[in-house]
Amino acid sequence: MKVIQADNYEDLGKIAGEMIFRQMEAKDDSVLGLATGETPVGIYQYLAEGYQDRNLSFSKVRTVNLDEYIGMDGSNEQSYRYFMNKHLFNKVDIRKEFTEVPNGKCEDVEQECLRYEKRIEEFGGIDIQILGMGENGHIGFNEPGNEFICDTHVVQLTEDTRKVNARFFDSADSVPEQAITMGIRTILKARKIILAVYGVKKAEALAGVLKDRVTPWLPASVLQFHPDVTVIADAGALSKCTGLY
Numbered sequence: 392m393k394v395i396q397a398d399n400y401e402d403l404g405k406i407a408g409e410m411i412f413r414q415m416e417a418k419d420d421s422v423l424g425l426a427t428g429e430t431p432v433g434i435y436q437y438l439a440e441g442y443q444d445r446n447l448s449f450s451k452v453r454t455v456n457l458d459e460y461i462g463m464d465g466s467n468e469q470s471y472r473y474f475m476n477k478h479l480f481n482k483v484d485i486r487k488e489f490t491e492v493p494n495g496k497c498e499d500v501e502q503e504c505l506r507y508e509k510r511i512e513e514f515g516g517i518d519i520q521i522l523g524m525g526e527n528g529h530i531g532f533n534e535p536g537n538e539f540i541c542d543t544h545v546v547q548l549t550e551d552t553r554k555v556n557a558r559f560f561d562s563a564d565s566v567p568e569q570a571i572t573m574g575i576r577t578i579l580k581a582r583k584i585i586l587a588v589y590g591v592k593k594a595e596a597l598a599g600v601l602k603d604r605v606t607p608w609l610p611a612s613v614l615q616f617h618p619d620v621t622v623i624a625d626a627g628a629l630s631k632c633t634g635l636y
C-alpha cells in the first residue's frame with residue numbers, strides 16, 4: 392500500500408481530489424465509488440469547487456456509494472443519499488440517474504442487494520473507490536466479525552458504530568440498527584482504492600491495517616490484498632505507524 396501523509400484535513404481533501412480529477416481526465420465516463428462520513432466531505436468540497444476550473448465535467452460520470460441505512464430514504468437528512476446530494480451531487484453537473492446509493496427504503500432488501508451488485512456490473516465496475524474507515528476498522532459498513540462477506544448484503548451495526556455515528560442523530564437509539572453495504576469482494580473489485588483516514592482516534596486501527604495480518608476482525612486490513620491502494624492520512628492517524636511506510 393502506498394501511504395501519503397497529508398498536512399491537515401484540507402490537504403487530505405486536495406490530495407484525494409487530485410487523484411479523482413486525474414481519473415476523470417483519463418476517462419470522462421469514470422465510475423467513482425463514493426463514501427460518506429466526515430472524512431470525505433473535504434474531498435467532495437475540493438471536487439465541487441475545482442472541477443470547472445479544470446475544464447472537467449461530471450456529466451458522463453457514474454457513481455456508486457458504499458452503503459445506506461435500512462429504513463431511510465433520500466428525504467431523510469440522516470440518510471447517505473441526502474448526504475451525497477448535499478455534499479456533492481447538488482454541487483456538480485452530474486446526472487442524478489447516474490448516481491447509485493443503496494435504497495434503504497426498498498421493500499425487499501435481499502433483492503436490493505442483488506440489484507446493486509448488478510448495477511455496478513452494468514456500469515462496468517468501479518474505476519476508483521474512496522473509502523473512509525470506522526474507528527473499529529470497518530469499511531463501508533463491513534463490521535469486524537469472524538468472516539469477510541463478499542457481496543452487497545444487509546448488516547447488523549455494532550453498538551460501537553452506532554455510538555460513534557450517534558453524532559449525526561438525536562441519540563444513539565435513533566441510529567438505525569441495520570444497513571445495506573457493499574461487500575468486501577465488491578470493494579476489492581475496484582480498480583483503484585483510496586483509503587482516507589483522519590485523526591488520532593483512527594491511529595490504532597490504521598497501524599493494524601498497515602502492519603498486522605489480514606483479519607476480518609479488522610476489515611480494512613483486507614486492503615493489503617489489493618494491488619492499488621493509496622492511503623492518505625494525517626499525522627494523527629499515522630501516529631502509531633512510525634517506520635511502517
Ligand SMILES: N[C@@H]1[C@@H](O)[C@H](O)[C@@H](COP(=O)(O)O)O[C@@H]1O
Nearest residue numbers: 427428429430523524525531532
Ligand atoms: N459507513 C460509514 C463509513 O463508510 C465511514 O468510513 C465511517 C467513518 O466516518 P468518519 O469519516 O466520519 O470517521 O462512517 C460510517 O460508518
